Amino acid sequence: MVNQALVKEFQRILGKEQVFLEETDRATYAYDAAVLEPVLPAIVLRPWSTDELGQVVRLCHENSLPLTVRGAGTNLSGGSIPGRGGAVVLTTALNQILEINEADLYAVVQPGVVTAKLAGAVEAKGLFYPPDPGSMAVSTLGGNVAENAGGLRGLKYGVTRDYVMGLTFFAASGETVKTGSRTVKCVSGYNLAALLVGSEGTLGVISEIILKLIPLPAARRSMMATFDAVSKASETVAAIIAQRIVPATLEFLDNFTIRTVEDYSRAGLPVDAAALLLIEVDGHPAVVAEEAEKVETICRKMGATQIHVARDPAERDRVWSARRSALPALAKLKPTCVLEDATVPRSKIPAMIQALEDISRRFHLPIGTFGHAGDGNLHPTILTDRRNQEEWARVEAAVDAIFEKALELGGTLSGEHGIGTAKSRFLEKEFGKGTILYSKRIKAAVDPHNILNPGKIIG
Amino acid sequence: MSSIKALARLVKELEDQLVVCMRCGLCQAVCPLFAETGREADVARGKLALLDGLAREIFENPRGVQDRLARCLLCGSCAANCPSGVKVLDIFIKARAILAGYLGLPPWKKALFRRVLSKPEFFNRVLAWGARFQGIFIKPVDDLLGSSCSRFLSPLLRGRHLKPLAPVPLHRQAPTLNTPPGAAGLKVAFFVGCLIDKVFPQVGEAVLKILDHHGVGVYLPQDQGCCGIPALSSGDTVAFERLLRHNLEIFGSVPFDHLLTACATCTSTIKKMWPLMGQEYGEAEQARIAALADKVLDISQFLADQVGLAPGGPEGVGDKVPITYHDPCHLKKSLDVAAQPRALIRANPRYELREMAEADWCCGCGGSFNLQHYEISAAIGRRKRDNVLNSGAAAVATGCPACMLQLTDMLSRAGARVIVKHTAEIYAETLPGPQEGYGSRPSDPGKIIGSKRWRRRSRD
Numbered sequence: 001m002v003n004q005a006l007v008k009e010f011q012r013i014l015g016k017e018q019v020f021l022e023e024t025d026r027a028t029y030a031y032d033a034a035v036l037e038p039v040l041p042a043i044v045l046r047p048w049s050t051d052e053l054g055q056v057v058r059l060c061h062e063n064s065l066p067l068t069v070r071g072a073g074t075n076l077s078g079g080s081i082p083g084r085g086g087a088v089v090l091t092t093a094l095n096q097i098l099e100i101n102e103a104d105l106y107a108v109v110q111p112g113v114v115t116a117k118l119a120g121a122v123e124a125k126g127l128f129y130p131p132d133p134g135s136m137a138v139s140t141l142g143g144n145v146a147e148n149a150g151g152l153r154g155l156k157y158g159v160t161r162d163y164v165m166g167l168t169f170f171a172a173s174g175e176t177v178k179t180g181s182r183t184v185k186c187v188s189g190y191n192l193a194a195l196l197v198g199s200e201g202t203l204g205v206i207s208e209i210i211l212k213l214i215p216l217p218a219a220r221r222s223m224m225a226t227f228d229a230v231s232k233a234s235e236t237v238a239a240i241i242a243q244r245i246v247p248a249t250l251e252f253l254d255n256f257t258i259r260t261v262e263d264y265s266r267a268g269l270p271v272d273a274a275a276l277l278l279i280e281v282d283g284h285p286a287v288v289a290e291e292a293e294k295v296e297t298i299c300r301k302m303g304a305t306q307i308h309v310a311r312d313p314a315e316r317d318r319v320w321s322a323r324r325s326a327l328p329a330l331a332k333l334k335p336t337c338v339l340e341d342a343t344v345p346r347s348k349i350p351a352m353i354q355a356l357e358d359i360s361r362r363f364h365l366p367i368g369t370f371g372h373a374g375d376g377n378l379h380p381t382i383l384t385d386r387r388n389q390e391e392w393a394r395v396e397a398a399v400d401a402i403f404e405k406a407l408e409l410g411g412t413l414s415g416e417h418g419i420g421t422a423k424s425r426f427l428e429k430e431f432g433k434g435t436i437l438y439s440k441r442i443k444a445a446v447d448p449h450n451i452l453n454p455g456k457i458i459g
Numbered sequence: 460m461s462s463i464k465a466l467a468r469l470v471k472e473l474e475d476q477l478v479v480c481m482r483c484g485l486c487q488a489v490c491p492l493f494a495e496t497g498r499e500a501d502v503a504r505g506k507l508a509l510l511d512g513l514a515r516e517i518f519e520n521p522r523g524v525q526d527r528l529a530r531c532l533l534c535g536s537c538a539a540n541c542p543s544g545v546k547v548l549d550i551f552i553k554a555r556a557i558l559a560g561y562l563g564l565p566p567w568k569k570a571l572f573r574r575v576l577s578k579p580e581f582f583n584r585v586l587a588w589g590a591r592f593q594g595i596f597i598k599p600v601d602d603l604l605g606s607s608c609s610r611f612l613s614p615l616l617r618g619r620h621l622k623p624l625a626p627v628p629l630h631r632q633a634p635t636l637n638t639p640p641g642a643a644g645l646k647v648a649f650f651v652g653c654l655i656d657k658v659f660p661q662v663g664e665a666v667l668k669i670l671d672h673h674g675v676g677v678y679l680p681q682d683q684g685c686c687g688i689p690a691l692s693s694g695d696t697v698a699f700e701r702l703l704r705h706n707l708e709i710f711g712s713v714p715f716d717h718l719l720t721a722c723a724t725c726t727s728t729i730k731k732m733w734p735l736m737g738q739e740y741g742e743a744e745q746a747r748i749a750a751l752a753d754k755v756l757d758i759s760q761f762l763a764d765q766v767g768l769a770p771g772g773p774e775g776v777g778d779k780v781p782i783t784y785h786d787p788c789h790l791k792k793s794l795d796v797a798a799q800p801r802a803l804i805r806a807n808p809r810y811e812l813r814e815m816a817e818a819d820w821c822c823g824c825g826g827s828f829n830l831q832h833y834e835i836s837a838a839i840g841r842r843k844r845d846n847v848l849n850s851g852a853a854a855v856a857t858g859c860p861a862c863m864l865q866l867t868d869m870l871s872r873a874g875a876r877v878i879v880k881h882t883a884e885i886y887a888e889t890l891p892g893p894q895e896g897y898g899s900r901p902s903d904p905g906k907i908i909g910s911k912r913w914r915r916r917s918r919d
Contacts, residue, residue, distance in 0.1 A: 386478075
């Protein structure tokens with residue numbers, strides 16, 4: 001409950017300007033990028049320092065006020081939608097890059113730093129922060145850590161988890177917790193960072209992040225391969241990996257997506273193709289040249305009908321604009337666009353794509369599929385209009401069917417978008433009762449008042 | 460609460476457009492206002508959510524929504540970068556009209572738009588008096604930029620360094636023109652716009668000099684109206700309609716090939732907002748609006764794409780003047796015009812174009828936004844100012860008089876010795892006739908005029 005006394009306390013800590021009470025302000029923090037009903041928070045708080053953030057957490061704990069931390073609000077599973085009557089705590093003012101250490105290859109950031117800002121800042125020093133979620137132009141690193149965000153480079157470079165060296169966070173009761181360090185090796189204490197990454201704000205409030213950096217690859221080469229059968233495209237993916245080549249990106253577009261992108265951008269894509277693979281290798285120039293050649297040969301051997309290798313940055317940009325346009329092009333077809341991210345083992349991609357085609361037919365819904373073929377993380381995108389109740393019911397059934405299939409193929413509900421509230425009811429199906437119980441015990445132990453983003457992941 | 464239902468019904472008419480927003484939040488990356496405030500209500504996604512809430516009747520008092528909707532520069536950066544193609548500006552303009560219709564306009568706005576702005580002849584007379592007496596209130600502060608500031612502590616002018624009203628507006632120097640096509644074989648109607656007419660007549664003079672040089676016939680009618688955007692952005696559709704009809708009358712009666720402006724905002728308003736707001740008019744009127752919208756071109760578009768640029772004059776002696784270019788939002792984001800103005804600058808061999816960082820980041824003016832939210836407007840403007848200064852340029856060119864006002868204010872307040880010019884002025888310097896350029900005194904009306912086909916005339 002937010003009463004007058006509590007409001008005054010928040011105002012004392014943060015200053016009046018940083019406590020949003022008006023309904024019209026609160027209403028703009030009631031949603032995120034997931035297709036879910038908005039929930040109006042009771043209060044929105046914007047701390048400007050780590051100390052203020054800590055005081056806010058403690059006060060919420062003392063008053064049993066649920067709190068949902070929000071960065072850019074780009075979450076795709078409802079993780080940043082607040083609980084009813086709860087508080088939204090904004091990290092947008094905690095946006096300082098505290099350190100970029102070129103000798104020890106790490107960066108220390110506050111949670112509100114925008115992903116692209118860090119990527120740009122380290123690149124200017126010849127360093128590389130690889131995780132590149134689709135929303136990186138606005139998404140915050142705190143959100144990336146809380147969701148264990150992925151991106152296009154997962155296959156070779158991994159995901160956010162692989163770059164978190166250490167964290168400082170506030171426990172629900174407001175104490176400062178530190179985990180990890182600025183060293184490559186660190187086995188001191190429990191690996192709490194691993195617990196926090198992907199915990200979607202349910203176990204602690206992150207205040208500082210130490211992120212691993214790597215040298216920026218000196219060269220890269222991109223190509224686009226066209227296939228007349230989806231199976232040939234996915235066999236090509238397997239063949240490339242079998243040759244011990246790990247491309248930085250290995251993206252897939254299905255025929256529906258190819259046609260939609262072509263209608264949208266007139267880039268000259270092969271509209272008859274069953275699938276496109278967009279491949280980029282990077283690293284030492286000599287290695288890049290050799291690997292690019294090998295990849296080209298493999299594509300040809302596996303039955304690619306056409307291969308286009310980008311010769312200069314402009315051509316490279318054209319290759320990747322097809323991928324960049326996938327979601328915008330699909331999104332323009334219908335008012336509502338449900339972007340899923342069920343993920344299967346790489347070898348199961350043909351089966352998954354076949355299943356998606358069946359689901360599209362069975363529920364009479366257009367589904368465009370594109371995504372990260374290299375790591376089995378596809379993005380079936382259902383195009384619909386959420387105002388049409390009958391159709392919306394079919395969409396929900398289709399999403400259920402996608403989840404079922406992904407699990408049946410040994411995959412997972414979510415590769416990178418998180419569980420949030422959108423998928424929490426399926427979690428037991430993926431992991432079993434014991435897992436949910438164990439997770440709930442951890443949650444209850446560290447957050448006895450259940451104030452940290454309640455209702456997410458484990459319900 | 461029946462009336463809030465009525466309001467909800469009106470907002471619901473926007474629903475087909477509102478529903479297109481998928482709340483991805485990517486507008487946060489490009490919104491100049493959000494970059495300063497970090498408040499979701501200041502970015503397009505937040506405002507669209509508020510309108511959605513209004514349609515769902517979740518708010519008891521729509522004034523909160525109206526206030527937040529007014530905090531927007533209408534720069535269109537969000538729309539230009541929206542993955543779903545949400546027609547943000549169309550929605551905001553219509554929503555502002557709906558809310559102003561429901562809540563009423565503030566009396567001063569109503570008086571300004573309906574009694575003054577929408578009566579071009581009267582508006583001209585009022586501002587002529589203003590030009591005569593402005594010296595009582597403001598004093599010159601920067602001779603290079605030609606800016607002035609308040610003589611005394613003024614709550615209205617704050618610390619602004621503003622461009623004074625020109626002593627002789629363009630419509631007094633060249634009241635009417637109607638010349639046949641010359642060598643170019645083209646005839647244009649010149650839509651001057653309020654700011655060029657009254658504050659930057661030298662830009663209008665440069666345009667007329669250019670047209671004369673290229674042998675383009677000009678139709679310049681008397682008593683042109685404002686394009687209507689100040690009224691429309693405040694939601695006053697009554698004053699807007701009056702102006703639109705007035706302009707249809709004036710520009711609809713004479714044949715010409717292109718409707719030309721040197722104001723990014725006027726061009727964009729005629730091209731986009733006139734047809735949008737004309738949707739409820741009769742078929743005949745819609746056709747007339749569409750005809751003008753089809754014909755309207757920015758001066759740089761017209762010169763680079765239709766006429767062909769004159770080969771630049773002699774190289775000249777001495778070092779080239781480093782110049783940078785600011786993309787007006789209403790040229791680049793609204794009309795995709797970015798290459799042509801740069802071509803105009805490159806056509807002048809006395810200058811060397813040096814791109815600034817974030818050349819297409821909004822300058823923060825936003826017309827009436829500057830009047831109502833000066834502190835935020837100035838904060839956005841300082842980012843632009845710093846980019847201009849960091850480019851090392853001695854001059855900054857742009858294609859919109861509103862941007863020129865903001866750039867002048869920001870640079871003058873910083874004491875920067877950087878002049879502000881319209882791209883048409885830079886190009887006009889290359890043409891035969893009196894030279895007016897870097898280092899010369901700004902804004903001495905009647906100086907650039909190199910044509911014998913028109914002369915300064917007084918109607919008094």
